[in-house]
Amino acid sequence: MTSLNRRDFVRDAALVGAAALAQPGVALAAGAGDAPPQPPALPPALNGAAEQVARDEAYWSKVAAQYAVTDEVVNLESGYFGIMAAPVLQAYHRHLDRVNRESSYYARREYPKALEAARTAVAGFVGAKPTELVLSRGATEALQALIVQYKGVGAGDTVMYADLDYNAMQWAMNALAQARGAKVATFDIPEPASRAAVLAAYTRALDAHPRTKLLLLTHCNNKTGLIIPVKEIVQLAKARGADVVVDAAHSFGQVPLSMETLGADFVGLNLHKWIGAPVGAGAMYIREGRLDAIDRMHADESAPLSRIESRLHTGTTNFATVMAIPDAIAFQGRIGMVQKGARLRYLRDRWVQAVRDVPGVQVLTPDEAGMVGAITSFRLRGKTDRASNVAIVNALVEQHKLFTYWRTGLASGDCVRVTPTLFNTPAQVDRLAAAVRGLAAG
Numbered sequence: 001m002t003s004l005n006r007r008d009f010v011r012d013a014a015l016v017g018a019a020a021l022a023q024p025g026v027a028l029a030a031g032a033g034d035a036p037p038q039p040p041a042l043p044p045a046l047n048g049a050a051e052q053v054a055r056d057e058a059y060w061s062k063v064a065a066q067y068a069v070t071d072e073v074v075n076l077e078s079g080y081f082g083i084m085a086a087p088v089l090q091a092y093h094r095h096l097d098r099v100n101r102e103s104s105y106y107a108r109r110e111y112p113k114a115l116e117a118a119r120t121a122v123a124g125f126v127g128a129k130p131t132e133l134v135l136s137r138g139a140t141e142a143l144q145a146l147i148v149q150y151k152g153v154g155a156g157d158t159v160m161y162a163d164l165d166y167n168a169m170q171w172a173m174n175a176l177a178q179a180r181g182a183k184v185a186t187f188d189i190p191e192p193a194s195r196a197a198v199l200a201a202y203t204r205a206l207d208a209h210p211r212t213k214l215l216l217l218t219h220c221n222n223k224t225g226l227i228i229p230v231k232e233i234v235q236l237a238k239a240r241g242a243d244v245v246v247d248a249a250h251s252f253g254q255v256p257l258s259m260e261t262l263g264a265d266f267v268g269l270n271l272h273k274w275i276g277a278p279v280g281a282g283a284m285y286i287r288e289g290r291l292d293a294i295d296r297m298h299a300d301e302s303a304p305l306s307r308i309e310s311r312l313h314t315g316t317t318n319f320a321t322v323m324a325i326p327d328a329i330a331f332q333g334r335i336g337m338v339q340k341g342a343r344l345r346y347l348r349d350r351w352v353q354a355v356r357d358v359p360g361v362q363v364l365t366p367d368e369a370g371m372v373g374a375i376t377s378f379r380l381r382g383k384t385d386r387a388s389n390v391a392i393v394n395a396l397v398e399q400h401k402l403f404t405y406w407r408t409g410l411a412s413g414d415c416v417r418v419t420p421t422l423f424n425t426p427a428q429v430d431r432l433a434a435a436v437r438g439l440a441a442g
Contacts, residue, residue: 039065039086045335050342057426060343063335067423073403074428078421079222079250079375080405082276088328092278095323111319118325122271122283125329127258134284134308135322136268139249140168142284143268145312146245147172148179149295150214150266155181158209160242161216162201163188163411164223169247173216185209188411193226193366202233212242219262220251223407224364224415225375227251231263243293249273249282254344254373256337265290274421277328278321284312340422344374347420347429352376354433360440364415377407377415380440384413392416392439400435402428 043062046053053059066085069075084092099106115135123130136142147169153159159173159182177184187205190197206212215237220227234244246264251257253274259267264287271281286294286308296310303309332340355361360381365372383389389406393416396402408414420429 042066042087042331042334045339050338051346053339054342054346060422060425064423064425066331069423073397073401074424074431075403076418076420076424076428076432077403077405079225079273079417079419081272081279082253082274082421083423084276084278084324084328085331088276088278088324088331091327092320092324096320099319099323107319111323114319114323115317118322119283121326121329122269125333126252126269126285127260128285129288131308132259132285132288134312135317135325136282136284136312137280137314137317138272138282139247139268139270140166140282141314142282142312143169143245143247143249144172145297146266146268146284146286146294147214147216148176149297149311150176150243150245151293151295152243153177153180153182153213156211157182158185158212159183159214159216160185160187160205160209160212162186162205162218163409164221164226165216165218166222166247166249167409169216169218169245173214176214182213183209183211185212189226189228191364191412193371194368195229195371198226198228199232199236203236206236206240206242210240212237212240215242215244216247217244217264218247218250219257220248220254220373220375222250222375223410223417224377225250225372225417225419226365227255227371227373229370231261234263250375251373253332253337253340254375255341259285259287266294271325271328275325275328275332277325278318280318280321281325284308286311335422341373343422344420345372347424347426348372348374348376348418350426351418351420351429351433351436354430355436355440358437358440361436364410364412374421375417375419377417378436379413379415386414389414389416395439396432396435400431402432402435404432 046056046059067083119133119135120130123133153176159177161170161173174184190201217230217233219230230246237244244264246262246267248267249270250273252269267285269283271277272279294311296305297313300310300313352363356363362379362381364377386408393404393406396404404416404418406414407417
């Protein structure tokens with residue numbers, strides 16, 4: 001997508017105007033005890049060039065109207081979890097009422113069919129076979145199982161991860177190494193990042209540790225939003241005898257992807273971030289033919305070894321959450337992932353290009369195509385400690401009513417994460433850009 005320069009930003013900001021701050025979907029119109037207003041029907045996905053679709057404010061205002069959002073702040077921290085759109089929330093309430101009303105009479109007789117329907121819906125959305133997927137309570141649960149139950153690491157071998165990988169997954173890799181008598185190799189992804197630089201960093205790390213048996217890759221990391229070329233890195237690793245576990249918690253639903261485009265045999269997915277299912281939904285993927293590489297969970301005998309269900313046993317699930325997964329996927333399908341990805345990238349580019357050249361502002365993701373989606377982090381130059389970035393987050397929310405969040409774990413220091421989503425508007429990210437410029441000016 002073509003990036004915005006600062007002249008574009010000023011021109012478009014004037015066109016959007018202050019009135020856009022009150023677009024439908026940005027605030028909860030109903031008072032306490034009132035029935036929530038019904039959003040207008042979501043129109044079919046737009047056709048046409050991605051850049052044109054991304055700027056069609058009339059269309060995206062109708063999409064935004066599907067979300068009932070607090071008016072206390074402008075929420076630019078949708079990386080934590082994604083709120084349900086109105087059709088999904090309504091379906092979830094129906095499912096919850098039914099489960100509560102029918103109890104085990106439903107759960108014992110009808111729920112298995114709903115569970116299979118949810119799994120089939122997820123599989124279709126990512127281009128997998130239903131038998132290659134099992135639902136989890138989130139990507140973390142799925143990835144922890146894939147990592148600690150991986151059978152291909154032995155004494156003297158190496159497991160590897162980078163500074164931008166999710167902390168809980170790093171800890172799981174450490175636990176695997178400790179349990180098997182293996183070594184842990186870590187490295188830092190370079191800043192500023194580029195496709196070539198990222199590939200070179202992984203190549204150097206793998207070559208420096210020839211006994212690497214398991215590599216953790218985060219497709220889109222939660223710290224800066226950098227998207228890495230997973231398929232190419234998977235090929236690098238496999239050529240050197242290493243398997244790869246891919247953390248796609250943030251990329252699934254934020255950018256178009258499929259199991260084919262990732263190319264990995266083991267993937268963890270989240271459904272309550274960018275897919276907008278109720279909180280507590282994810283999935284584990286194991287490519288057909290690779291099931292033997294992952295041990296069954298806690299000697300689980302509830303499913304045959306030949307079935308993926310034996311690799312993840314979550315006990316009694318939240319029935320209504322699972323039942324709402326097809327509703328969430330259907331809603332995303334109506335918008336279209338290409339269209340959604342273009343819109344998110346447009347909102348991200350809009351504020352980033354307005355601050356990238358501001359003295360004292362350091363943007364931590366590149367503008368290179370395919371290297372970023374909605375999430376981008378920044379820091380004010382020299383402010384790399386936690387307290388400074390917490391203070392920036394506090395200033396944004398207290399002085400400007402803009403909610404962001406700080407992130408830690410980067411080799412280069414802490415930062416502030418910005419995550420716009422479908423209910424955000426150009427005017428809101430313009431406000432963010434103006435606020436960041438003001439903070440940088442001191």
